[in-house]
């Protein structure tokens with residue numbers, strides 16, 4: 001039985017939140033009363049070390065019908081198209097590759113593919129066993145998860161829907177993530193994905209590392225970029241289902257499953273800092289240059305962590321005088337995976353399409369394609385609104401090693417280098 005729909009409340013990213021599906025279910029004044037209210041079991045879920053400083057400590061207390069501990073052994077199940085760090089080290093796995101790469105959207109999945117089965121790993125870095133680095137996944141699904149629930153011990157999941165909404169039924173309550181929003185599921189939090197539109201497609205940044213946080217604002221001041229209060233948390237809702245439910249646990253890169261004799265989404269009340277969030281990317285307060293030059297895209301950072309920044313290219317005005325306005329040519333120590341949620345991106349005239357993606361690895365030279373370069377070099381520099389698309393970037397300090405399936409995918413666009421062909425010399429000889 002589900003109590004409550006996807007009602008949300010604001011309360012600010014990183015704050016102490018709480019939820020209570022039945023009044024009185026949440027203990028007051030202590031976390032572990034001798035007997036928790038309503039016969040519930042108290043359980044702590046720690047996302048950071050117990051001793052982590054207050055500002056970055058993440059933990060929640062869950063008050064549930066049955067303790068998560070009551071389960072039979074986990075056994076290995078097939079990983080499908082999911083892969084994990086370390087990448088590029090197993091036999092036959094591609095070595096880190098400096099070439100620029102671009103992909104068209106994933107092909108349609110077989111009928112009956114749910115969110116977990118539809119996860120397809122593009123690549124990543126670090127090592128899930130050492131809690132460092134990140135992975136880039138895409139997903140495509142045409143079937144809701146039924147009688148199974150997923151939890152990722154390896155990291156938090158930043159989910160970016162591109163097509164089709166996701167109804168994320170989490171231990172903390174439901175979140176409905178539409179294209180144009182992002183959801184953040186903390187490490188270890190269990191959830192089931194339903195598909196209100198029947199099908200869904202999108203991107204996932206799996207962060208093995210220190211959890212995502214809002215970036216500091218420095219000279220920007222007290223406001224701007226993503227506002228803490230725009231991160232919504234679910235209202236508590238629980239399932240009281242005594243039926244077999246398979247819990248899939250992603251652990252050190254592999255999938256393990258155990259069948260519980262009840263739904264583990266049975267949390268009646270909770271409080272804490274280790275909670276799922278939903279954020280509408282159009283709430284992002286875009287800042288930029290109002291004089292000249294194209295700012296570095298770090299100004300568009302929504303969330304940051306040591307392993308990855310999540311950067312959004314949202315509608316904005318370009319007013320730079322005597323300025324080449326699209327992204328400049330560059331070589332970057334950081335590695336850039338980009339995806340497109342809708343429309344077009346101002347550095348690429350064609351080929352970079354919604355549901356597709358590009359990878360510009362550490363120090364690989366990239367920037368505007370020839371067509372964009374020529375157009376922007378001649379453009380009349382009136383104030384111009386860029387509002388025909390929504391793109392994002394997962395930017396990571398370490399090279400992204402792609403998986404064999406990504407390197408050899410039919411939907412990888414061979415010949416991507418050609419977009420920079422014909423940038424002929426104009427320097428007089």
Ligand SMILES: O=C(O)Cc1cc(O)ccc1O
Pocket residue numbers: 294295296297326327328330332336347360366367393
């Ligand atoms: O390569 C890209 O398109 C991403 C990007 C955008 C930008 O505005 C400046 C630098 C950069 O890497």
Ligand SMILES: [Fe+2]
Pocket residue numbers: 330332336360366367
């Ligand atoms: Fe770039």
